[in-house]
Every structure is written in structure tokens, then in C-alpha cells.
Amino acid sequence: MNASLTQYRNDLDFTGRTVIVTGGASGIGRSIALAFAAHGAQVFIADLNGDGAEAVGAEIRAAGGSATALCCDLADPAAPGEIIRAAADAYGRIDVVVHNAAYFPLTPFAEITPALLAKTFAINVGAAFGLLQAALPHFPAGGGGRMLVTSSVTGPRVAYPGLAHYAASKSGVNGFIRAAALEVAAQGVTVNGVEPGMIRTPAQDNLGGSEVTAALCQGIPLGRLGEPADIAAAMLFLASPGASYVTGQTIIVDGGALLPEA
Known part of the structure; x- marks a missing residue:
């Protein structure tokens, strides 16, 4: 290829790079882990479901990739440091941290207890702080480290009954992304997130069967629910060289659901 064109190529080769994914045992987290592994990354998967x-x-190793798993509870303030240390010991380096784990039991507002609120914030917000603080010394010298968080349209954009605690925590996540990005920029580290819709x-399947899904799709301009791979693709971009000048931002991936105005 002509050398003058190479600057326009976005290299998605993560060979030799270590990517940590919390909440990687299922759903969006599993898809993120598989996507990075498919592009050559060494993937460290942390989840309460060991x-x-x-x-x-x-699954990753059977396909020829490299992966390590750790059972941990991110409600424990010590867990983020444990994850970072274990990943560094396993692979000798850390390049990307994806905090995808979340806690969101459907609970009417009047029944949200201090304990439930504290656990929600510990996992959804507090763990993001702990992971980035612990990872900073392990990111590549000279810059290039990436901190990514799975946020949500719930909270920063919309609200749903029974999820006041979750909405508040995800609004906090977006605040973390912006403020942390500002403070670690001098180290060449970027902090970004993805806001999934439905x-x-x-x-999501636990909310109901095909009739519920069909009703949800009526409010989505693209006419379908998103797939976990749609979120993983956005994470790959944010971790790639093509996003090296993007920080303190979130990408909304919702099929256009937020576009129609009430």
C-alpha cells in the first residue's frame, strides 16, 4: 500500500497486548472478551461467576487464543487491585481495561435500601475508580493505555421504573469517564465508554418473550434489539490506534432509539 495511505488505516491487531474484561462470563462481557481475543489479545476475564x-x-483457548479467568466479587473494594495484580502476573503487561461488570436488580424506588445502593455504586462506579488507579502503573510507558467502561443510556439519557439505583450509578460512571480522562491524559491514557441501549x-431476555421483544423493537428505528457484538465492536474501536485522540467520551449504541423526541 502507498505509504501516504497508511495513516488512514485503523489497526485492530491486538497481538501481544493484554486486555482485562470484568463481567466477562456472559452477555456483553463475553462478546467483548471474544472480540479482543479474535484480534490477537491476551484476555484476562474477571467475573463473580468463576x-x-x-x-x-x-472457548478462547480452544480457538487458539490466550485467556485467563479469575473469580472475584467487585463489591469488595480489594477486588480491583487483585484483578490488576493477577493480570500483570499472568501476562507481564496491561494495555486495556474494560470494566463491564454491573449490578442492577430491578427494585421499586421505595424498596431501595442503603445496602442495595451501596453495592450498586461499589460495583458499577467504585470498581471503575479502583481498576484505573491500580492499572495506571502497569500501562505502557509513554502512553497508550486504555480504560473503557460499559455505561448505559439508562441514567445519563433515559429512566425506567425499578432502576433508580442503576440509573444514578451509570450517571456517575459518565462523570467518572470525563473527570478521570482529564486527570490521566498527561500520562497518555484515554478513558472512554459505551452506552448500550436495548x-x-x-x-434482557428475562424481561419477557417474543411479544415483549417485538414491542421494544417498535421504538427502535433500526427495528431490532442490539447484539452483544455491536457493543464489542465499539469497544474495539475505542481501544484501537484510531481512537488515540478520543478521550472522556461515550458512544451511544442503541439502534437510534434516542432519536425520536417525545
Whole structure:
């Protein structure tokens, strides 16, 4: 290829790079882990569901990739540091951290207890702080480290009954993304996120069957639920060299659902 054109190529080759994915045992997290592995990354999968995390790791290894799994509870303030240390010990470097794990039990507002609120914020927001703080010394010298977070349109953009705690935490996530990006920019580290809309996952499927899905799709201009791979693709871009000048931002991936105005 003509040398003058190479600057316009976005290299998605993550060979030799280590990518941590929390909540990687199923749904969006599993898809993110598989996507990075498909592009050559060494993937470290952390999840409360240890067996599920190991199953995804085995799936990656069976396909010729490299993956390690760890069972951990991100409600524990010590867990983020444990994840970073274990990944660094396993692979000797850390390049990308994807905080995808989340806690969102459907709960009426009047029944949200201090304990539930504290656990929601610990996993959804507090763990993001802990992961980035612990990862900073391990990111490549001279810049290039990436911190990515799975946020949500719920909270920053829209609200749903029974998810006040989750909405508040995801609004906090977006604030974390912007503020943290500002403070770590001097180290060459970028912080970004993805805001999924309605995505076809086991958690989404629990809301109802085909009739519920059809009703949801009526409000989505593209006429379908998103797939976990749609979120993984956005994460790949944000971790790639093509996004090296993007920081403190979130990408909304919702099939256009937020476009129609009430």
C-alpha cells in the first residue's frame, strides 16, 4: 500500500497486548472478551461467576487464543487491585481495561435500601475508580493505555421504573469517564465508554418473550434489539490506534432509539 495511505488505516491487531474484561462470563462481557481475543489479545476475564469466566477462557483457548479467568466479587473494594495484580502476573503487561461488570436488580424506588445502593455504586462506579488507579502503573510507558467502561443510556439519557439505583450509578460512571480522562491524559491514557441501549442478552431476555421483544423493537428505528457484538465492536474501536485522540467520551449504541423526541 502507498505509504501516504497508511495513516488512514485503523489497526485492530491486538497481538501481544493484554486486555482485562470484568463481567466477562456472559452477555456483553463475553462478546467483548471474544472480540479482543479474535484480534490477537491476551484476555484476562474477571467475573463473580468463576465457572462462566473459565468457560469463556476455555472457548478462547480452544480457538487458539490466550485467556485467563479469575473469580472475584467487585463489591469488595480489594477486588480491583487483585484483578490488576493477577493480570500483570499472568501476562507481564496491561494495555486495556474494560470494566463491564454491573449490578442492577430491578427494585421499586421505595424498596431501595442503603445496602442495595451501596453495592450498586461499589460495583458499577467504585470498581471503575479502583481498576484505573491500580492499572495506571502497569500501562505502557509513554502512553497508550486504555480504560473503557460499559455505561448505559439508562441514567445519563433515559429512566425506567425499578432502576433508580442503576440509573444514578451509570450517571456517575459518565462523570467518572470525563473527570478521570482529564486527570490521566498527561500520562497518555484515554478513558472512554459505551452506552448500550436495548441489547439481546440473558438479562434482557428475562424481561419477557417474543411479544415483549417485538414491542421494544417498535421504538427502535433500526427495528431490532442490539447484539452483544455491536457493543464489542465499539469497544474495539475505542481501544484501537484510531481512537488515540478520543478521550472522556461515550458512544451511544442503541439502534437510534434516542432519536425520536417525545
